[in-house]
Amino acid sequence: MEEAEQRYELITKELTSEIPEGEKIFPDKEISENIELRQKKAMLQYFWFNYFPKPLPNQIIKKTEKKLGFSNAKCTIGISTIYKTAAAVLLVVSLGYIGYQHSKPKNNVILNEYVTLPGEVKEFILSDGTKVWLNSKTVLIAAEPFIEENREVLLIGGGYFEVAHDAGKPFIIKSSSLKTTVLGTHLDVSAYPGDIKTEVSLYEGKVEIADKDLPENKMVMKPGQKVSFSNDEKNFYVKSNELEIPAEWREGILRFYDEDLNSIAQKLERKFSTRIFITDDQVGKLRFTASFDTEPLDKILKLLREAHEFKIEKTTNGIIIKTVKNNI
Template identity: 40%
Template sequence: MSKEEKIHELFARALTSEISEKEKATLDETLAESERLKKRFNTLDEFWNRCHPQKPSHHIIEKTDEKLAFTYRSKSRSFTNYFFRIAAIALVLISLGFAAFHFLQPPVQTELREYHTKGEIKEIELSDGTRVWLNSGSYLLAVEPFDDDMRQVRLYGEAYFEVSQDAGRPFVVHSPGLKTEVLGTTFNINSWPNNLLTEVNLYEGSVKLTPEDESIQSVMLSPGQRAQLNQERRELNVSDSDTENQAAWRNGITAFYNDELFHIASALERKFETRILVADEQAGMLKYTAEFSDEPLEKILLLLSEAKAFNYNMTEQGVLIRSAN
């Protein structure tokens, strides 16, 4: 393993709290010797902790975890831990290595640009004129200006894109488990590292979606459609999308369109920064269409449970959701 690969491995282990005392000492020494690596690691660490905040233990949730040893969510939790490690390694490799690969034969002077947000929605314009809205807590990487053949970015989180027309240079968004390729179009990608579901909503133009898992077939989307990639179930499903409220989060609205409670719970976790556990598949598979603006979490849970019944218990440490039966 090369020195650079060892640094990548240490970064990923530190992000996922799997680093030993000896490895931590090595990492601290490395960061002390390089201000550039120290700055990069601090940026990655801040982003990672926004996606995976250290949540206090909750005795009710922990006991439920133990009781659900053979349930769907136990399997999901194991898969998610594995996915966290993969996402951490991918984030580190992309951030540290993307520019290096691109610079092997650079046609023009380029640089790796990092766009990230905390507690706000940020609108940015890329070097080709493409406009991007980044949701709070999201992270976008791009080597700019783009080269003559391809425009590529890497996304962790959620973003709404208005892609500048350029028939000779496809625009490609890489997100965990999925590649989205377009020429000029308007679409939204929701792809958080702590969510097994990646969702693409298309509003104008067309996009080609290619999962990293080669056993899942690529699909083309038309306006008014959305695709949801579930990496655990190894499924890529296409359905109708809500075209009236394009990326409503840009206006401070939390919107769901025929979404499973599993997916909704993850979104509410990020919004309210509190742990939410859906304890069984019967509750998690309930689907809802709803919009919320400034309602508190308790009000949202009440309204959802009245629409389709489930039980929930709220404490200062988190929320436990169970099926009503």
């Protein structure tokens, strides 16, 4: 591992609490004298504090455990998973930045960030004419204009792309788990931190998707296919998207096709900027097909509950969904 990558990994560990509190990865003097190091740390701090949860004090963790009925071990595992995911994404951001810094030409290339806030959807046009719609709580990073052999962007979240055709310059979308290579096409990519899967839906054109860690684990998609990539199992699951309307979320529409409640809860969290806790595995596996437009969160949950029975409890920390226990 190069020295620059080692520095990024150390900064990431500090931000994700993998280094004991009170210990410093770099002496204050080195930080103050090294401008590049200060910039690197500031960049990662920006992503951490804007897009990932802040460390919770022990007393808040204990209160949440009690409210949710979790054991200490289960709660600790959950929080650890959050930070491991965050660490992985931070490293993707940092290593992407390293590549940009090492290869950037002397022309006026700018590292642009396109950002949407919770509950917000925006359309952007990149320097090559590619149109991008970013879903709620998403970051897209691109070194523009695209003057290298490839047009590379980094996606943290969800986006719909209408890629400008350029046979000589493939358009590459990098996320924490997948590398998606296209020439000119319409596709929808969902790659949010913390999700158990990365999804790609192809509507026009042809793309290749590959596991970021195992490039030989790859497949070529055809129009009408939706691929779910299991971030843990490293497997591709293919189904048809021919009944779907491309990226309806651009119009504020939420549509679920045979999705489990765990996945639905993650999308509702992003749209309504709240926390939803599911305390029972069986409830989380309940599957739904539904469509919502302007309905508020309360109504959506009540309508879902009409299809499959579960209990909804509101707390100051968010919404808890649990099994309905029959009194005998």
